[in-house]
Amino acid sequence: MTLSILIWLPAAAALLGALAPGRWPGRVALLGALAALGIAIDYVIRFHTGDSGLQFVTDRMWISALGIHYKLGLDGLNVFLVLLTAVIFLAAIAFANLREWPRPGLFYLQLALAESAVLGAFCAQDLILFVAFFDLMLVPFYFLTGVWGGENRLRATMKLFIYTLVGSLLMLAAAVATGVTAEPAGGSLTFALSELQKLPLSNGSQDWIFLCFAAAFLVKMPAFPLHGWMPDAYEAMPIPALAAFSSVLSKVAAYGFLRIVLPLFPHASHHYQELIMLIALGSILYGSAMAFTTTRARLIVGFSSVAQLGFIVLGIFAFRQTGAQGALLQMVNHGLVTAPLFFIIALVAMRHGGSEDLRDMGGTAFRAPVLATVFLVVAFATLAMPGSSNFVGEFLILLGVFQSKIVIAFVAATGVVLASVYMLRAYIRMMHNRPGPRTESREMSWRDGLIIVPLVAAIIAIAVYPQVALRKSDPTVKTIVGNGGQVTATR
Amino acid sequence: MILAAAHLKGPHIDWRSLSPLLALAGGGTLTLLVGLFGSRFVRAVLVPLLTIVAFGAFVGLSIWRFHHSASIVAGALRMDDLAFVLDLLLGTAGIATVLLAWRSRAVEEAGHGELHALLLFSVMGMAVLVSAQNTITLFVGFELLSIPLYVLCASELRTEQSLESGLKYLIVGSVGSATLVYGLALIYGATGSTDFGPIGQAISSGSIATDPLLLTGVALVLVGLAFKASVAPFHQWTPDVYEGAPTPITAFMAVATKAAALGIFLRFFDVALIGTQDTWGPALAALATVTIIVGNVGALGQSSLKRMLAYSSVAQAGYMLGGVVVGTQLGVKATVFYLAVYLAMNLAAFAVVVARERETPWRDDIRSVAGLGASRPLLAWPLTIAMLSLAGIPATAGFIGKIYLIDALVDGNYAWLGIVIVVGSMISLAYYLRVIAAMWMREAPEATPPVPAVRPAMAGAETAAETTRYPELAIVALVFGAASVVLGIVPGPLFHLVGHAGKAFGGLF
Incomplete structure (x- = not known):
């Protein structure tokens, strides 16, 4: 069995389902996502801990004239992110199945295509293949937002697409330039990451190439000055798409830093270390402040993601093993909490006449203790309560940053405090306080519970035993950040 | 006497290499004659069929002489693999145009035989042009391509815009031709030869590489060809002519003329003038930059799809010029690859x-395409794929084409032009996505439209358009839409094909 099956199964199933009538497209897509999760779990179980290299490699020549390989593989960096993707998309597709969508065939096809593209981006071990999947995963979200989105969807899709593709196209040019400039005299052109690592670029070309890659990743996350598309797009996206987008797609960008930027452009990464860390710091402070002031429930989560992704980038660019490990763990944690948060917001909004504005909400907990409890667990995990896995992640990140840049670490630590402020504010305004004008407190249905409760169980499980993820990623992280450390030492 | 004639040695004629051109010439003559029959069946069915057969023969005979490079007609034409690949493209474009024009107003008004004959002769001009090996054949091919096109643009005889389009194209095209022929004369004056090979030798051996006479000639030739390839700032005719011409003819001009013009760009600049590449390279790169920006910015505000595609074709010509600029085999291959994708x-x-x-x-x-996603998915998907491919989204052929061009540019030390291509693609997203948004995210407009003022009242104009379906159009759209995806996922065969085209220029790196 190869990774290709895992990647393409969801899309293939949904394509089959799209031809079926009635409610079948959703069910078939759900089956595809379920099968993909099963395969992903199987890969995690068979994954050999303690090995820093690639496992389960598929390597075939895709375009021989350009040296582009169809190369897939798992290692400590992506094995849990692949699992996360399978989990989140299954939840999103299941959540979508409980609702009615016009033109369901197309809807589930786009959602499943997004899953395939994200899985492909995580597994890709060739630079151009990664760029292709990275760009491709945007197309389904363009349709999902534009066709099934809320108000202002056309403006939102335009912004989303142009912002993110500007970054992606720059990255494409930079990726081609990486391969061509690294090409040894008399050698042949190659884009396989493992080969490119052995061919160091000159410092001058590293610098501009690094900036192009960083632009693409920072837009996608989004990071503070490049987040302009985020509020509109988050408001317009349908909830299942938004849950997948916010939980998983931002992680692809952070993962790109670890997979591509640090190993291939070590000099430039150190050169721009402070710039990127300042951007990350700006994201933490700006995201927290905005999350505290906005009254739109979705945007609270959106801006909190900006802040959380800031933490993750800080961890990566600390160039310490603890920081990178924390970042990797935090990617999984953040993905696991974001999706249920959006589902819960959708459920709570349904109990307030469909309004997602905090001012219309309140008093939901009165007759919905289970919903309130579930929400509380997720909220605590988001604000990194000690005992949660997010706490472990943020602690490791801050530890790494302390070792690397102590001033930045001090400022960043305030972000942890701010997180509890905005999360608790959101919780209180939504669940407690005086009921809003159209509030109707109802318990969540068992079907919705069937989707949200397992996610919450996963949050608790990883909180109890985060070592599972840490141990599997340990050797790979060591090789990646270890290289970075050596470069610092020699300078 | 008869015996003497048998002994008379005529010049050796390489029928095999000449056969594709003969197929077009014979087909053109035949359709013109058959079109004179009065029977409706003969005119409306047999003539298009004959044209397709002629194009099919052209393609088939081209394949027959594949790998059989030869210089024919006393070295005036070179039938090599570059010509072969471009001939394939021209033949495909011709067949598609016949299908698009079938049952259109243009064929009814201009006459079936005449329109199809003109189409065949125009393609013959293009085929001559892309295998031209001296400046005389270059000009003959150029004119044989252009003159039928002037007429074809005006073939909706009762539409003011179509006539205007033909006249405009005639005037601008004639200026282009005059400039071209003047430039060719100057190059002859400077080098003393009309053949590409000796011109190239004269430039590389002597000290005339910086001769003002030669450089003026090169500049004028560049301008003349730029008119035809709609390279900015000589593109101004493009939107008007594209909009006014009957749409099947617009499609033909957009793809076939572009292929022929880029083909002669490659041949003339990369063979005859390669010795002065240092001089024209930067100039051509600057033109490509201007073209990319002007085309993409111009397309932004267009509400007419034809005008939008016209500006988009200007921008795409700019991308493809990048492959000419670098003057390498890789550049040739990238240009030809992009032409096929385009x-x-x-x-x-x-x-x-x-x-x-x-x-x-x-x-x-x-x-006209609003709400198409819900009402006609079989038309909406091809257009969606075409727009995504033009914008260069992965899993489409346009993505691979752009990678190839950027690869050639970085390799040829024109990395900055690669960045310009990327910037152009970003701008282009705005207008390509508008079409997709209209198809999938907007409702079809009200059923009672304002009567367009430009459409003249015509006796016997078809009114029951809503009820007629055009399966041949859907088939063309589906075939080429599928090709745009398949070539994006399995580009290997096309790479193989253009690899041969690149090897046609042995002198390049």
């Missing part, structure tokens, strides 16, 4: 535009 995505787009033009009263306005 053909597929544009024909898919134009087929949908033609279909909607006939089905809705909005002509080629963007409203």
